[in-house]
Amino acid sequence: MTAAPTMAPATAPITVHIDTAMTTAAGSDGEGLSTVMKMAAEKLSVTYGGRVAVREVTIAVPERSIMALIGPSGSGKSTVLRCFNRMNDLIPGAAVTGTLTLDGEDIMPIDIDVVELRRRVGMVFQRPNPFPMTIYENVAYGPRRRGVKDRTTLDELVTTSLQRAALWDEVKDDFRKKSGLALSGGQQQRLCIARVLATQPEVILMDEPASALDPISTLRIEELMRELRKTYAIIIVTHNMQQAARVSDLTAFFTMAEDRAGYLVELGPTNQVFTNPTERLTEDYISGRFG
Amino acid sequence: MTSPARPLGRLSTTSRRSQRADRVATVVLWATAAFALALLGGIILYLVVASIGVVSPAFLFGDPSDTELGGIFPLFWNSLYILGLTMLISIPVGILAGIYMSEYAGDNRLTNSIRFAEEAISSVPSIVVGLFGLIAFVNLTGWGYTALSGAMALTLFNLPLLARLTEQALRAVPPDERAGSLALGATKWQTVRHVVLPLAIPGIITGIILTAGRVFGEAAVLLFTAGQSTPTHYDFMNVDISDPSSPWSPFRPATTLAVFIWKNNAEGLGNFVTEVANGSSAVLLGTVLAFNLSARAFGRYLSRRLTAT
Numbered sequence: 001m002t003a004a005p006t007m008a009p010a011t012a013p014i015t016v017h018i019d020t021a022m023t024t025a026a027g028s029d030g031e032g033l034s035t036v037m038k039m040a041a042e043k044l045s046v047t048y049g050g051r052v053a054v055r056e057v058t059i060a061v062p063e064r065s066i067m068a069l070i071g072p073s074g075s076g077k078s079t080v081l082r083c084f085n086r087m088n089d090l091i092p093g094a095a096v097t098g099t100l101t102l103d104g105e106d107i108m109p110i111d112i113d114v115v116e117l118r119r120r121v122g123m124v125f126q127r128p129n130p131f132p133m134t135i136y137e138n139v140a141y142g143p144r145r146r147g148v149k150d151r152t153t154l155d156e157l158v159t160t161s162l163q164r165a166a167l168w169d170e171v172k173d174d175f176r177k178k179s180g181l182a183l184s185g186g187q188q189q190r191l192c193i194a195r196v197l198a199t200q201p202e203v204i205l206m207d208e209p210a211s212a213l214d215p216i217s218t219l220r221i222e223e224l225m226r227e228l229r230k231t232y233a234i235i236i237v238t239h240n241m242q243q244a245a246r247v248s249d250l251t252a253f254f255t256m257a258e259d260r261a262g263y264l265v266e267l268g269p270t271n272q273v274f275t276n277p278t279e280r281l282t283e284d285y286i287s288g289r290f291g
Numbered sequence: 292m293t294s295p296a297r298p299l300g301r302l303s304t305t306s307r308r309s310q311r312a313d314r315v316a317t318v319v320l321w322a323t324a325a326f327a328l329a330l331l332g333g334i335i336l337y338l339v340v341a342s343i344g345v346v347s348p349a350f351l352f353g354d355p356s357d358t359e360l361g362g363i364f365p366l367f368w369n370s371l372y373i374l375g376l377t378m379l380i381s382i383p384v385g386i387l388a389g390i391y392m393s394e395y396a397g398d399n400r401l402t403n404s405i406r407f408a409e410e411a412i413s414s415v416p417s418i419v420v421g422l423f424g425l426i427a428f429v430n431l432t433g434w435g436y437t438a439l440s441g442a443m444a445l446t447l448f449n450l451p452l453l454a455r456l457t458e459q460a461l462r463a464v465p466p467d468e469r470a471g472s473l474a475l476g477a478t479k480w481q482t483v484r485h486v487v488l489p490l491a492i493p494g495i496i497t498g499i500i501l502t503a504g505r506v507f508g509e510a511a512v513l514l515f516t517a518g519q520s521t522p523t524h525y526d527f528m529n530v531d532i533s534d535p536s537s538p539w540s541p542f543r544p545a546t547t548l549a550v551f552i553w554k555n556n557a558e559g560l561g562n563f564v565t566e567v568a569n570g571s572s573a574v575l576l577g578t579v580l581a582f583n584l585s586a587r588a589f590g591r592y593l594s595r596r597l598t599a600t
Contacts, residue, residue, distance in 0.1 A: 085474060092398075119476030129467040131486050132598035141485070142475040179598065192471070199475055 033249055037104075038063040038203055038233035039084055039121070044098035046079050046088060052261040054079050056098070059252055059267060061203070066225060066234045068244035068270065071254030071285065076262020077237045080254075081205050084235065085121040086114050102203070119146060122196035126208040128188035130180030130195075135162075135171050138180040138191055142199030157198050165194035166224050186217025193224065204228065206236040210243065222247050241286065245274050253282045335576065342573035345566045351574065355523045360563045363571055365521050368538060369438065369545035370507060370575075373517060376442035376541060377506050381450050382499060388450070389457025389495075394483050406458075409451035417511040420448045425515040439541035441517025448512055449502045456501065460494025461487055489597035496590030500583050507579055510549040518544035519554055548575050 040060035046053045054076035061067050069077040079088065086107065088094045100108050107117055119142070130138050139158040140148075148154055162168040162175065167190040171178065180191050189209060196204055206225075210218040218240075225234055225247050238244050244251055251273040253266045266279045277283045297303065302310065345360065353362035396402045424444025434440050464487045472482040525538035535543040546554070552571050555564060 087470065087474060090470070090473065115476050115478055117476075118474055123474040125467060125471060125474075127467055129465070129471040131468065131471065132490055141472070141477070145475065145477045145481050145485075181598075195471075195475065 033065050034062045036063050037061065038102070039235075040099075040101050041080070041083065042099040044080065044083060044096065044100060046076070046083065046097075047095045048091070049093035052259065055257065055261045055263045057254075057262075057264045059264060061233050061235055061250075063233050064229060064231065065250060066229050066236060066248045067250040067252060068248035069235065069237045069252050069254060070239075070241060070244050071262070071265075072256065073239075074260065074262065075254035075256050077254050078207050079262065081207055081235060081237050084203065084205055085118050085123055087123065089114065119199050120201055121203045121205060122199055122201035123205040124189070124192050124196060124207070124209045127212050128185055128192050130183070130188050130191050132179065132181055135175040135178055135180050135183070135191060139194050139198045141195060146199075161194040161198040164197050164224075164228070165190045166220060166227075167191060167194055184217075186213050186220065189213060189217065189221060190224065193221075193228075197228075201232065203233045203235070206234065208237055208239060211239060218243070241274075245270060253277070253279070253285065255281055255285065338569065338573040338576055341569035345570035346573055350570055360566055362523075363548065363551070363567070363574065365523060365525055365538075366546055366548045366551045366571070367574065367578075368525060369517070369521055370547040370549065370578075372538070373438055373441050373445065373513070373545060373547055374503060374507050376438060377445040377449065378499070378503060380442065380446045381453050381502065384446075385450050385453030385498075385502075386457050386495060388454035389461060389498075390483060390488075392454060393458040393461035394479065394487070406455065409455040413448065413452035413455070415448075417448065417509060418514075420444060421512040421515050423447070424512060429516055434542065436516065436518025436520075436544045437542045438517055438545040441513045441545065441547075442541070444512050444516040445506050445509060448509070449506060452505075453498050453502045456498030457491075457495050460491040460498060463494060464490045489594065492594040492597060493590055496586055496593075500586045503582060503586070504579050507582065508549050508575060510547070510553045513547055513550050514553075517547065517550070519546050519550060520544045521546040 037060040042058050044057045044059075045055050057076070057080055059067075059080070069081060071077055082088045083096055083100060084102075088096055096108070098108075099106065102117070102120065106112075131141060133141070136158055139161050140154050143154060143157050148157070158175075159168070162171065167187060170187060171183070180188065183191060189212075193204075193209075210221045213221065222243065225236070228234060229249075236244075236248065248270045250267065251270040252264055253273060254262050255265050256262055266273060266277060266282045268278070273282060274286060277286065350360065350363060351367070352364050354364060355362040355366075392402065392406070396405075421444060424440060424447065428440035428443040429435060429437075432440070461483075468486050468490065469482055472486045473479070477485070521544060522536055522538075526536070527538055529537040530539050531537050532540045533542065534540055537543070548571055552568055552575070555571070556568050
């Protein structure tokens with residue numbers, strides 16, 4: 001295992017690898033994508049107890065965009081996602097190599113402030129995991145932990161976060177008393193999104209955020225993502241290809257190599273990946289001919 | 292490939308067999324549960340009936356007497372006192388040790404052998420723990436037979452179990468909850484303090500109840516540590532803890548109710564051996580029951596307070 005090369009803060013060197021994809025990409029709502037990369041990974045590899053789970057993934061996410069990571073189970077999508085906020089640190093035996101940057105700043109060194117990184121890079125999980133507290137306290141959790149005590153500030157943060165997560169109308173009467181666990185699955189997931197928004201992140205990672213939800217809740221989450229895209233960079237792992245096609249600006253297709261290590265096959269504007277992929281593997285997967 | 296549909300009213304041999312197995316299993320499980328409950332109910336009923344006419348205010352709150360029935364108060368007080376002293380040491384240390392073992396220590400050969408040792412210690416015969424206590428807390432410390440020696444021996448007996456039960460309660464908290472908190476930029480301690488502990492409270496309370504019940508009813512550990520004698524009258528106004536006659540002093544011999552029941556039955560002194568044994572046992576049982584119920588109620592209150600459910 002080689003040590004990660006230290007990366008001097010740079011403005012945009014990472015874009016080199018995928019610049020054509022970036023500059024020609026148009027967002028689903030017609031806007032051109034920014035050429036400023038919010039997060040970037042270069043030759044990112046992850047091993048679990050010596051077994052290679054992800055091999056040399058190079059990927060960059062522009063600010064104010066949604067990137068979908070798609071591919072079969074075991075292709076390393078979630079593993080890559082969990083590198084962006086260093087959640088892989090929590091898995092015993094996991095080792096990550098390569099370069100990973102947020103606003104050009106290297107986030108790989110062992111001694112960076114992981115707590116601060118996770119405040120800037122929020123995460124929504126596959127299964128809604130509200131805390132066993134009131135809705136208010138769920139949303140106030142992040143701000144409180146970083147020391148916000150002022151009642152008015154907290155009230156305002158909670159209210160606006162619930163509004164932005166499109167949950168406000170359903171909970172405005174009892175959000176101070178009602179437990180987050182008393183909400184329906186779809187509401188819980190929007191609560192988890194509100195909780196992330198309240199920490200005022202810059203990037204939001206979503207790991208199959210709608211896979212446990214009914215179609216209506218799924219649609220609401222997708223609308224919400226399109227709304228959030230105006231401010232945040234969003235990276236979403238999804239098994240639902242219609243979802244990837246509907247919400248994302250960019251799509252990255254992963255698959256598994258012979259040795260079961262996941263790798264990135266193709267990355268490009270979503271409509272191109274879905275209608276005219278450059279790789280045969282991508283085409284097979286998207287058209288359903290995969291295994 | 293499909294066989295002609297069979298009327299649903301007529302069972303095939305296989306489904307008849309599996310239905311019979313299902314019924315047998317239900318009956319066997321029901322019978323075992325009923326047997327366990329009947330044993331427990333029998334003991335309680337026996338004690339309630341046997342203690343009628345024995346347990347009275349004078350029996351509970353009077354001082355010991357040779358000529359009249361009763362007066363178990365000093366013994367009852369000693370039981371409560373030693374329970375309090377033991378839990379005062381065990382609860383904070385046990386819970387903090389449990390948190391450390393669950394959240395910080397990790398899984399390696401050393402911590403796994405500690406876990407094994409925790410479980411092994413709590414299944415050591417209590418008389419052995421008592422004899423160890425005699426050496427360690429009575430003789431080596433030079434304290435003699437004292438409430439504190441008894442409480443230390445009981446702590447030795449209970450602390451590992453409480454730490455283990457706390458650890459298990461914490462480990463039962465879904466990893467999703469931890470990940471959710473960490474992903475919001477909470478530190479490890481904030482996560483433990485605000486998310487994991489509140490969810491583990493019911494399990495930790497169960498651990499406290501289990502260990503407290505063991506402490507309250509334990510006799511063998513205390514025979515050679517807290518001693519088999521006690522003042523027959525306590526003056527609660529005497530708060531000088533260095534005075535061995537003060538009920539508040541940890542440095543005094545303190546026979547507990549459980550030790551007294553054993554001693555009373557073994558030596559059979561006095562005029563009311565059977566009555567005193569029955570009455571004391573009923574009091575012991577009633578107290579443990581009351582303690583369990585109130586601890587559970589408190590646990591429910593605490594977890595409602597902390598989790599808003």
